[in-house]
Amino acid sequence: MADPVMLIEETNSRNTMYAVVEQDDRVAYFYLYPSELLANKYSPRPCWLRNLQPAPADKDVQAMEEGMAPMLEARYCNHPEGKAPLDPELIRIVWMEEGDGAAVVYDGELMAVIPGWTLYTQERTVGYAADCTGGEDDSLMFPLGTPATNQLHKKVMGAMAFWDDWSDETSQTWSVLQQQYLDAYEAQLGPVEKYYAIDGGQWPPVGMARFEKDDVVYFLTLGVSIRPMPWVDMLYNDKAAGFRRMELGIAISKKDFDEKAMMNLAGMVSGLADRPWKQITWLGEGHTISFNELPAPYESLVLSAALYNGPSFQMPLIYNDPVNLYWASPVTKAERLFAHEQPNGGYVLLEKMINNGINHIIQSREEVVAG
Structure with a gap:
């Protein structure tokens, strides 16, 4: 044989x-x-x-x-x-x-x-x-x-x-999509201050755009949503189209963080852009990710669209799917553990944060659970 x-x-x-x-x-x-x-x-x-x-x-x-x-x-x-x-x-x-x-x-x-x-x-x-x-x-x-x-x-x-x-070298797909993302962001935040390529030379093309408005610096990704995330089809079945594509944002108060700290935070978000496909996982509302580089007392980022408090971004449809814009916000170890110790704990933590006046803008705040 x-x-x-x-x-x-x-x-x-x-x-x-x-x-x-x-x-x-x-x-x-x-x-x-x-x-x-x-x-x-x-x-x-x-x-x-x-x-x-x-x-x-x-x-x-x-x-x-x-x-x-x-x-x-x-x-x-x-x-x-x-x-x-x-x-x-x-x-x-x-x-x-x-x-x-x-x-x-x-x-x-x-x-x-x-x-x-x-x-x-x-x-x-x-x-x-x-x-x-x-x-x-x-x-x-x-x-x-x-x-x-x-x-x-x-x-x-x-x-x-x-x-x-x-794979078609003559395709204009990225230039069209890139402009659609930028149009959505600039409509709320004004012109792009800086643009960074964060794809490391790998497909798909992914960028991060920097904006500043009202003493807040914003970093927003574009191109992450070109790929649907793993896991989502199985978890959400017929509703998967509403959850499988995302972009990431972070908004940082200039009064509370210096330039180095802001760039470090932006770098962490940039690192999340490829995580679902490198680790065969997914990211969604209430997910927490640990980072050793976060300034004390924080040790994780929580992702949330619900934290956003401002005029809505009209995100483009990507391959006929809506795109979720998740904002990254730092949380303490006690807050992360609180979220992990109960079903849907990420949602519960976000509810506590919102009820305590915390929104998408990162600034000095008090812990919302007991340490």
Whole structure:
């Protein structure tokens, strides 16, 4: 029996996940593997593609016991006699925009999908294959179906269009989006004072714009929302569109912080811009993130749209999704622990802050919980 041969290997944009297609002389499979740094948090996900030999009548238990990829039972595949081996020249990997799921397109046709949400259900990783016709209740394989019966077709087609657009050197997508963000910010804060590129030369282009108004210095990101965040589709299902895209802001009183302190705070927010995709996580209302560099007595930042107290920013729609503008505000250790010790504690903490007159502008304040 031949050893498996790797036909293609490709990483997502942050090298947090690896997509692999391999086959031996019996069967072809598609796999998604977490990077070494995330291996303790997430598990590999397999997806059968096709049998290359006549399918077994029952589950291929022998192959699994011998540590080999199992063939799919005859009654669940549309080619019980087997198909030709895959040609690596005809394989394309399509990553979902979140970077947590991927698809295999073979000779221009959608062949299989491992959705991103399966990464977060450790007890049951699921794959969808075009050549699969069914499965038992405990099956890990399901039919891919048609665009009319499975929304994954639409998601993959959207991802293909997304990547094709961003790989087109003649595309004006970023210049158009960049101006839309700036228009939204300048409408409330006046002209940009300074502009910083904070993407480190990586895709997507992400910037941070500095403004000043009424003795308050503002730093606002633009471009973070180009990518939808991981996790959100699984957590919010049909409401995910309202939570998967964000930009970050920080507003600092010049009376309470000097230039060095303000730039340090802006740097912390800048560092959060890529966090969801580098760590395969998400950021939202009431989330807290620890920072050793914060000035005493603070030790974390809490993110909130609700803290904002001012004329609303008319954020652009990005790929037809609304964009949440989360303001970062420093909190003490006692405040963070208060938030973490109860369900929805981040919301409770923010309510206390707002009730104590605290808003999005960072200035000297009293602690809102007992230390």
